[in-house]
Amino acid sequence: MGLLDKAIAWGEKKSPWIIHFNAGACNGCDIEVVDALTPQYDLERLGILQQGSPKHADVLVCTGAVTLQTRDRLKQIYDQMSTPKFVIAVGTCACTGGIFDSCYCVTGGIDTVVPVDAYIPGCAVRPEAIIDAVGKLLSTLDQKEAKGK
Numbered sequence: 845m846g847l848l849d850k851a852i853a854w855g856e857k858k859s860p861w862i863i864h865f866n867a868g869a870c871n872g873c874d875i876e877v878v879d880a881l882t883p884q885y886d887l888e889r890l891g892i893l894q895q896g897s898p899k900h901a902d903v904l905v906c907t908g909a910v911t912l913q914t915r916d917r918l919k920q921i922y923d924q925m926s927t928p929k930f931v932i933a934v935g936t937c938a939c940t941g942g943i944f945d946s947c948y949c950v951t952g953g954i955d956t957v958v959p960v961d962a963y964i965p966g967c968a969v970r971p972e973a974i975i976d977a978v979g980k981l982l983s984t985l986d987q988k989e990a991k992g993k
């Protein structure tokens with residue numbers, strides 16, 4: 845691994861930039877994601893920064909069950925992110941489709957469209973759980989690096 849690659853890998857672990865996408869949530873989980881980003885929890889102190897463009901983001905934070913209306917947009921956002929990229933499904937709806945799973949316009953959880961690296965069940969998810977999931981995801985990257993994967 846060259847010096848530039850090492851620097852990029854270090855930045856991804858120490859300062860992951862996230863993008864938030866609502867695939868069809870009731871907004872309950874979105875409010876909790878926003879709460880995690882605001883000064884009370886202050887994710888920025890951990891180097892986690894919200895981005896508006898998928899091209900600048902490392903982690904896609906998704907809420908809600910995927911609907912026919914948002915399915916293609918979710919795939920487009922994921923495809924625009926550079927690798928390595930990670931997806932976190934926030935809330936029971938994002939994990940499995942939740943109470944909306946059998947609706948005619950719902951395809952299911954986020955993993956029916958893009959691969960998911962971390963699932964956070966709950967309705968709605970607490971900000972502490974979101975922060976914990978991001979931390980665990982980053983420690984997984986550390987372990988993979990230590991194993992040389």
Ligand code: SF4
Nearest residue numbers: 869872873935937967
């Ligand atoms: S898990 Fe609950 S709060 Fe979150 S989007 Fe689904 S219904 Fe809303």
